[in-house]
Amino acid sequence: MSNGNKIKIGIIGAGNIGGVHAQEFSKLSELCEITTITDAYLPLAQQKAAQYGIKTVAGSPEELIASSDVDAVVIGVPNQLHAPLAVQAIEAGKHVLLEKPMGINSEAARQILKASSGSDRIVMVGHQMRWEAVPMAIKEQVERGELGKIYTAKTGWFRRKGIPGWGTWFTRMDQSGGGPLIDIGVHMLDLALYLMGNPKPVSVYGATYAEFGPKRKGIGTWGRPDWNGHYDVEDLATALIKMEDGSTLSLEVSWAVHMDTDNTPFIHLMGTEGGASYKGGTGKLLTEKFDRPLETPLARPENDEGERARLSRHFLECIQSGKQPITSALSGYTNNLILDAIYESSRTGHEVILNWDLN
Numbered sequence: 001m002s003n004g005n006k007i008k009i010g011i012i013g014a015g016n017i018g019g020v021h022a023q024e025f026s027k028l029s030e031l032c033e034i035t036t037i038t039d040a041y042l043p044l045a046q047q048k049a050a051q052y053g054i055k056t057v058a059g060s061p062e063e064l065i066a067s068s069d070v071d072a073v074v075i076g077v078p079n080q081l082h083a084p085l086a087v088q089a090i091e092a093g094k095h096v097l098l099e100k101p102m103g104i105n106s107e108a109a110r111q112i113l114k115a116s117s118g119s120d121r122i123v124m125v126g127h128q129m130r131w132e133a134v135p136m137a138i139k140e141q142v143e144r145g146e147l148g149k150i151y152t153a154k155t156g157w158f159r160r161k162g163i164p165g166w167g168t169w170f171t172r173m174d175q176s177g178g179g180p181l182i183d184i185g186v187h188m189l190d191l192a193l194y195l196m197g198n199p200k201p202v203s204v205y206g207a208t209y210a211e212f213g214p215k216r217k218g219i220g221t222w223g224r225p226d227w228n229g230h231y232d233v234e235d236l237a238t239a240l241i242k243m244e245d246g247s248t249l250s251l252e253v254s255w256a257v258h259m260d261t262d263n264t265p266f267i268h269l270m271g272t273e274g275g276a277s278y279k280g281g282t283g284k285l286l287t288e289k290f291d292r293p294l295e296t297p298l299a300r301p302e303n304d305e306g307e308r309a310r311l312s313r314h315f316l317e318c319i320q321s322g323k324q325p326i327t328s329a330l331s332g333y334t335n336n337l338i339l340d341a342i343y344e345s346s347r348t349g350h351e352v353i354l355n356w357d358l359n
């Protein structure tokens, strides 16, 4: 690392999330400098470079990864490119912050995990919800034992009319790996497992449906539709995940559904001594006192710097200290293993036993 002690960052992908990372890392200029950016559509990379004062626009991801002016690579491109680019970056000696889902499937995630486990480079997945104020407060209570044993949990996110980028990579199986399950479900799965204390998942039963997308219904506002493209992913998924310690997690998500939904992500943790609920940035702790139910509200503090700032700082601190990020490659692989099993269970109609053999 040169340039004083500042970490030099290169961003691959100047789309929606690439722009978010550029904005967040540019606020941490005492710790890092974004030196390089690239995108398959170079004018977009040039525009972001001008906006955030990034000095170099690389002609390709390969050029960016090979650059000696880059210590850490941020990957914000369609899902099928995560594993090839992450493995290439790790092998070139770069640290990697990778957007979710870690892989387009568990095989891709396994390749990243293998590359990272043979290396001292930091590999972190961008699950920013773990750094939201309310989930952090819930995690603290869980770790203090206030909930007792969490024996079951429910999580999900029902969007009534929220199919992103119809016809673009979002709705093409070969580029995204799936619909709402891999897009927003992976955030909820990741956060719920983390708050439950990372129990080991052992089996999955699931079902997926596509009732809106193929009919070009349920279109949302994220991403611009490409009506020349196609839609071959699910628009709703439901699953039950069983853990080695006997606990269970139910996961339900949709991009589009006829349902009375407020379109917000939720988690309910049910423990022997208490419960906790998270709903779209707010939350509650649920206990009992003198035989009466007691609710303690949790809210995001005023002037909160936000989860994305904390995520970005965590990545930089892990690089500096060499400690494992909380959203490690192993946690990304675990998520992908479960997602694959939900799709397989839906296809076969049977429960799927997770295969943890990494070889």
Ligand SMILES: NC(=O)c1ccc[n+]([C@@H]2O[C@H](COP(=O)([O-])OP(=O)(O)OC[C@H]3O[C@@H](n4cnc5c(N)ncnc54)[C@H](O)[C@@H]3O)[C@@H](O)[C@H]2O)c1
Pocket: 012, 013, 014, 015, 016, 017, 018, 038, 039, 040, 041, 044, 061, 076, 077, 078, 079, 081, 099, 100, 101, 126, 127, 128, 183
């Ligand atoms: N953490 C979150 O909440 C969150 C939110 C949105 C997206 N994401 C993830 O970020 C990733 C990108 O999503 P997005 O919404 O930014 O999509 P997007 O379509 O807005 O941006 C993707 C960019 O990648 C570029 N690209 C495609 N192929 C490329 C290649 N071979 N080399 C270089 N650039 C290439 C495209 O030109 C585009 O600008 C996805 O994996 C998505 O799941 C995460």
